[in-house]
Amino acid sequence: MDYVLLPKIELHAHLTGSVSRATLHEIWKRKKASGQTDLEDPRVVMPEGKHDYNLQTFFPLFSSYIYNLLTDEESMRYAINSVLQDFLADGVVYLELRTTPRSTTTMSAEAYITVLLGAIEEFESLHPQLHTRLILSIDRRHSIHTAESILDLAIRLQNTKKCGVVGIDLCGDPTARPGGEVAVFTPVFEQASRAGLGITVHFAEAEASGSHDELRTLLSWNPGRLGHVIWEDEEARKVIVERELCLELCLSCNVQAEMVHGGFEGHHFGHWKDVKGPKISLAILEWAFGKRMTPAERLRKNQRMLDKAIRELDQTRVKLEKQEKTLIQQIKTSAKNGQMGACKIQAKDLVRTRRYIEKFFSMRSQLQKISLRLQLQRIAMEFERENDIMEQRQEMMDDAVDDAMDVGVEEEGDEVVEQVLEEIGIDFNQSLGETPTAIGNPAIAEGKIAQAVGGGSGGDPVDDDLQARLDSLKK
Secondary structure, three states: OOHHHOOEEEEEEEOHHHOOHHHHHHHHHHHHHOOOOOOOOHHHHOOOOOOOOOHHHHHHHHHHHHHHHOOOHHHHHHHHHHHHHHHHHOOEEEEEEEEOOOOOOOOOHHHHHHHHHHHHHHHHHHOOOOEEEEEEEEEOOOOHHHHHHHHHHHHHOOOOOOOOEEEEEEEOOOOOOOOOHHHHHHHHHHHHHHOOOEEEEEEOOOHHHOOHHHHHHHHHOOOOEEEEOOOOOHHHHHHHHHHOOEEEEOHHHHHHOOOOOOOOOOOOHHHHOOOOOOEEEEOOOHHHHOOOOOHHHHHHHHHHHHHHHHHHHHHHHHHHHHHHHHHHHHHHHHHHOOOHHHHHHHHHHHHHHHHHHHHHHHHHHHHHHHHHHHHHHHHHHHHHHHHHHHHHHHHHHHHHHHHHHHOOHHHHHHHHHHHHHHHOOOOHHHHHHOOOOOOOOHHHHOOOOOOOOOOOOOOOHHHHHHHHHHHHHHO
């Protein structure tokens, strides 16, 4: 079964946490070329295959790359389209993205959200199989004034667009406002609930935010969903069960970021999966911790790398060929002018250039061989998959044919028997309906002359008629 193609619902996805390294690299490359950033290439700082990040190393990457690169409308649209394309490729049919409204050097906080909603609506018009909605996040470090402005924005954008805002979230550094200090946001979330917005909160995400006061405060907001739920106590667990809340569990993030102890075996999912009542939503933070690539995805990735390498080789070779023509012209000019020393130096450069061109042709040939092998491997995988499908279909067809062939067999058999009996003068219905009881009795079977079942004269007329026909057959 292809689990990637199974339809999925993603409820706990941070926009910034869903931007891939490749997307960051493309945005960085454009801004680097135009002199808009001094940051180092994110693919150098965060190389492919590196996923050993924790809370201490992860958040600085957010501030230095995500927040410094996604600052203009073009970058935001490119990022959101890449994110939505990734979720679509993973089989997601309903997605709730959450993000904190923020102003940049070129956009206000409201413009930031408006750009996102516009890009989401445009993507959905092209890909109607993926429905995306937005959740606005309030950071634990925000002032009450900022939180109120985010709520106001969420209410105004709640029903203005087809792909609007559906809820608000409490997120951010779990060590900020400990000991129940998040109660300062209680009026904001109460107003959000009255406005019909959904409420989801990062709940007991770290030990510092797992105090009894904070847990009681967050639950008093009547949230529909709780994110992470790592450091809850027994009292909180009972309330979660009673309210049948939805838990947004993030296994990879919690384990890889060392937010829980005991690895995947010790993750609290092991407890909640067997508890009746609460609903569970599983999420993965791929940007930091990656995901397991399927063989088909690895093939496509390697094919793209090879195609890119071949293009770069061709571009360099074209430049060398132009340089070759220039050197030939320079050699002719030096020879006409009697500059033999310069002519010899240029001739050596020409020889080296031609050798480089030959090497580039050879390297291109080698890469094409590898590319061909990958293509053959992909074809073989597709053939194997199609062959499995055909075998399953063939089994179904065979079963259907067997069932069809069995239909009417018994009736046709009865017709054949009846036809044979008619040819020898025996009525089919009578012969089967009044089968002599002496059949199968060895003592009677030894007799050479068939006897009527009813005995002598005066019996059943049907029996007499049957006996008469049997007598006629002996003559």
